Amino acid sequence: MLKFWKKKNSPSPAHASETDAEGGRPDPGADDDNATASTASGQRDWRGRLSTSGIARGLGGLFRRNPKLDDALLDELETVLLTSDAGVTASTALVDRLRQRMNKREFADAAALRRALREDLVGILEPVAVPLDIQAHTPFVMLVVGVNGVGKTTTIGKLAHRYREQGRSIMLAAGDTFRAAAVEQLKTWGERNRVPVIAQGQGADSASVIFDAVQGANARRVDVLIADTAGRLHTQGGLMDELGKIARVIRKIDEQSPHEVLMVIDGTTGQNAVNQVRQFHQAIGVTGLVVTKLDGTARGGVVFALAREFGLPIRYIGLGEGSADLQPFDAAAFVDSLLPDSDDRQP
Numbered sequence: 001m002l003k004f005w006k007k008k009n010s011p012s013p014a015h016a017s018e019t020d021a022e023g024g025r026p027d028p029g030a031d032d033d034n035a036t037a038s039t040a041s042g043q044r045d046w047r048g049r050l051s052t053s054g055i056a057r058g059l060g061g062l063f064r065r066n067p068k069l070d071d072a073l074l075d076e077l078e079t080v081l082l083t084s085d086a087g088v089t090a091s092t093a094l095v096d097r098l099r100q101r102m103n104k105r106e107f108a109d110a111a112a113l114r115r116a117l118r119e120d121l122v123g124i125l126e127p128v129a130v131p132l133d134i135q136a137h138t139p140f141v142m143l144v145v146g147v148n149g150v151g152k153t154t155t156i157g158k159l160a161h162r163y164r165e166q167g168r169s170i171m172l173a174a175g176d177t178f179r180a181a182a183v184e185q186l187k188t189w190g191e192r193n194r195v196p197v198i199a200q201g202q203g204a205d206s207a208s209v210i211f212d213a214v215q216g217a218n219a220r221r222v223d224v225l226i227a228d229t230a231g232r233l234h235t236q237g238g239l240m241d242e243l244g245k246i247a248r249v250i251r252k253i254d255e256q257s258p259h260e261v262l263m264v265i266d267g268t269t270g271q272n273a274v275n276q277v278r279q280f281h282q283a284i285g286v287t288g289l290v291v292t293k294l295d296g297t298a299r300g301g302v303v304f305a306l307a308r309e310f311g312l313p314i315r316y317i318g319l320g321e322g323s324a325d326l327q328p329f330d331a332a333a334f335v336d337s338l339l340p341d342s343d344d345r346q347p
């Protein structure tokens with residue numbers, strides 16, 4: 001059974017009292033993301049939302065249009081992968097391998113090739129489906145980075161919601177001091193989840209806000225501190241310098257921190273996402289990714305391109321704007337949502 005299908009065992013939000021947010025310990029029975037658990041309805045939800053992505057529509061239609069096992073099927077598969085942002089390297093390697101196997105008559109029919117394709121797609125993603133272990137340090141300091149508008153602040157709100165539901169104490173740091181609205185947006189998420197937000201307002205020094213927040217989180221023995229950062233400054237070089245400064249400053253408190261540099265990628269960005277990750281990774285050393293906006297019109301293949309190109313863990317995917325629309329990344333569940341084992345299960 002897929003671990004994703006397991007019934008969620010976390011306490012209901014009603015159990016997560018105010019005390020938890022202010023420094024209570026996690027409920028030992030609470031679920032953690034190593035279990036990658038969710039409800040069966042969550043699984044249906046995943047499939048429903050991902051089915052609108054370009055790659056899901058492309059792969060679904062592909063086998064309907066090409067019921068026969070032949071070169072036309074593989075040519076079209078390559079086109080589907082390339083046009084859904086899976087990248088040239090991943091797409092050609094996958095198709096070449098399937099073609100070799102087809103020529104060796106390893107597949108009896110198109111359904112057998114479909115099964116092999118599913119296995120290969122899972123094989124690309126499995127190594128990067130590494131859950132985030134927020135119990136590795138206390139407080140666990142997380143820096144959320146990425147270019148503007150990708151969904152950083154929203155993802156922080158969703159993470160706060162998720163960890164609160166697990167009974168953990170959380171603190172947020174409004175490190176995006178570029179826009180006043182950014183601080184307000186984070187405060188709204190904080191209020192919604194009854195989580196304290198450390199802020200100094202627009203124009204403050206981002207590193208100093210985050211430094212104060214890390215000190216506060218240490219003093220209060222908070223489980224998780226999540227720091228928002230700006231997606232844009234006057235110059236992109238300035239942004240990288242600022243992120244470097246934040247990391248340097250908080251290392252003065254704990255040289256292992258930040259324990260996670262979580263980079264948020266907008267799933268609708270396409271191949272440009274690969275350049276973004278390269279740039280941020282060089283500047284501050286990204287340790288995990290979140291791919292957002294995979295609901296709706298994202299082409300979705302970028303997840304494969306990122307996995308292939310960097311091998312960085314994909315921690316979560318964003319499937320909507322609500323607090324619960326964040327799922328730990330599960331390779332098999334993801335592939336199953338894009339390409340069910342038969343068209344009968346197509347949503």
Ligand SMILES: Nc1nc2c(ncn2[C@@H]2O[C@H](COP(=O)(O)OP(=O)(O)OP(=O)(O)O)[C@@H](O)[C@H]2O)c(=O)[nH]1
Nearest residue numbers: 148149150151152153154231292293318319320321
């Ligand atoms: N459909 C969908 N929309 C999302 C998702 N995540 C974020 N958004 C939306 O994307 C927009 C930008 O999100 P923000 O969280 O403000 O992005 P940001 O990276 O913090 O932006 P800056 O602070 O300007 O750098 C908002 O309208 C969000 O509601 C997602 O998974 N799905």
Ligand SMILES: [Mg+2]
Nearest residue numbers: 152153176182
């Ligand atoms: Mg923001």
